[in-house]
Amino acid sequence: MPMADTEVDVLIVGGGPVGLTARALLERWGVPTLLVEKHRGLSPFPRSRLVNARSMEIYRQLGLAEGIGARAFAPEFGHIRFRDTLTGAEFASAPVAGVNAPIPESPVIGVVTSQDRLEPALLAAAGAPVRFGVELVGLAEGAQDVVATLVDHRRGAARTHVRARYVLAADGANSSVRRRMGIGTTGPGALGDFSAVVFDADLGRWCADRPAGVYFTAHGSFAPLYPEGGWAWFGPTPEDPADADWPALLARALGDGDGVRADVLRVQHWVMNALVAERLRRGRILLAGDAAHAVPVFGGMGMNAGLADVHNLCWKLAGVLQGWAGPGVLDSYEPERLPVAGRTLRRTVANTRRALDVQGRRREQCASGGPELRAEEVELPWSEGFFAQLGLVLGVGYRSGAVLGGAGPAPDADTGDTDDTDDRDDTDYVPTAEPGHRMPHLWLTRDRSTLDAFGTWFTLLTADPALWACQSAGSWPLRVERLTGEHAWHCGLTPHGALLVRPDGHIGARWHGRPPGASALHDALATITSAPRP
Incomplete structure (x- = not known):
């Protein structure tokens, strides 16, 4: 193994919300960490939008919930709405349980916010070192530690080596750590290419008295970015994105002829993945967040599942490192979190397929100029329990060696390949x-x-x-x-x-x-x- 330039208890790979939350949790336990992120800074894109009630409970424990909530949208934005275009007539709306209003099952309420607003709060929540522009390019695992080879792209691709007792990989759906470990994935895989267009426009005439965190339309989905302004439009990527007329595509989704002026600021492309890692641990290397389970954005579950991962894992790492837990406690991480990942994937894949199918059919109806449908006749892009998933948010139960007397065997991980949309276990929380x-x-x-x-x-x-x-x-x-x-x-x-x-x-x-x-x-x-x- 190469000689190390730095030693640390836990090396965190990935500087998104999951990695940053793990850093804050481990610092609270007094565990020294180093976080490396290959990008040169925090994400400038809104990306994840929903921080659910369970995640806010975690942030309440860290003393962050009040600050996060203060910069988020008001509870009345905890709704989804469906229209043909953003400026068109509204067919239906639905509340997001645990976000649109307080619930008796939790002392907190979830919030609608943007990832680029959440991440700075998480970065400021701990003092452990963070190195942006640093990419992990090698791992060598020994009996007592792991040596990671890092490349600092800000310093002319200089190489350094870090010796860590454990590596926590939160480096996204295309995790380089997962690939280097040879850990495969299950699930449908890529569900399509999508783009996010960030733009400025005055849409108060159509939205001020009908606030929502997401507006589904036949031509993609809209989301307000911040309470003080800004918008994003999410939709399938056109065949030739480099030459796409983004203002024209955006105008069609907004509603042609309504006189809306929209200024496109930036565009981001990504592949919507749907997969779960076959395992969450190999020796001293553990996967969390999208590295462990990349789920579609429909339903707002991906980031929140990752936050629950590290909340589950960090106390166990602290116990092992501080001597009051044996290494075997880490064996409970996979049987506790992998079934949840499968269940989350199943639900979000069902949400996504329904939303995309309904949006596509409605778009074809609009293009064909068919007979006008009454609002109650229009098929909705969500099921009854689409955003009422308190069973999945608060009702998760673990079965492992770290639980005494739990009833029943651990459930098998579900890959999300099924079309079963019975969501009672996901929606009902007792x-x-x-x-x-x-x-x-x-x-x-x-x-x-x-x-x-x-x-x-x-x-x-x-x-x-x-x-x-x-x-x-x-x-x-x-x-x-x-x-x-x-x-x-x-x-x-x-x-x-x-x-x-x-x-x-x-x-x-x-x-x-x-x-x-x-x-x-x-x-x-x-x-x-x-x-x-x-």
Whole structure:
């Protein structure tokens, strides 16, 4: 292995929202990191638009939710609308659950914002070094560490070597780390070539009293970029994009003849991928975000799934690096997150196929000059549960060695190849305190949720702290939080029972009544963290 110029605990590859969030989470744990990003700066394009309620819960834990929400759109933009053109008549609208209004299942609300507005907030959230314009070109894994070869394109392609205990790859759908590891993918693959056109226009006449985060039209989709102005149009890339008349294409989608002046500012092309990695880990190298699962943009799930990845992973890395967890705890990452990736892909592929099919058919109807349809007769580009996926946002349950007593086997990863569009499991969320599930939100005080009790520690929730005080927590970080009797009952506990909640807010163990022995808590923590037994 080559000699290293720098040593660090975790090398993060990729400076998008997932990599930046991992950097902030690991810094909160006191884990030294280095983040490298091959591009010379943060993304100048809006790209991901929705930060859902679960992601905002993560940012609340990091102290970032208030600032992110302050620069985002107001809740009334948490709707989608469908028209033939942006300036045309509206056929239907639908709310985005957990974004358009507060929900009782969470202390926060999701927001509509733009990735180029989110990323600077995430960059400022931690002080660990970030090196832009630096590309990973080689990996050599040993028994105790990984040596990465980096090329700094800002310094004449100078090469350096970084020795890391672990590598967290969040370097996108075309992940160079995933390819270098020889990890294959499953799923439909490329669903088409798409373009985003960023433009300025005064569209208040058609949108001010009908706000939305997304306007579907027969000719692509529109999205307001920032509360103070700016727009983007998303649609299939024409056959010859270099010679495309973007102002004319945009004018057709806006509505010819309505006198809208639109100034095109920039255009970006990308391939809409739909894939899931066959595995999320090889040795000391772990995949997260689009590197692990690239899902279509329809439904707003891709970035949010990546944020949940690193929220799941970072406490485990911290435990291994700080000595209170064994390396085996990392074995739980793949069985916990890979099934979620498959489920997310299945749902977003179904969303995408429906939206594109309906938009295409409606575009053909408009071009043929067929009979005028009443609004209720127009087929909609979304299913009933298109943006009501709280089951998938808040209802994820894990089955792994880091969960004690979870019911049933781990589900198989779904590749998204199926056309099954039954989305009841994705839309319906019923709070549960079953092991493996996210701890339900309950108000401990007027403005403090059960979710606020979690951080860089395990949390024991019980209505009888004195009884559990005699339980040894060993060297694990642990805090005890009192539940009211009513809350304990809602969680399926007797007055003497307890829940052991992992740092990511998922329940690791549950005792309905008194501890079964003097070492019950110690044994549970040891099992969850794969710690070596004395």
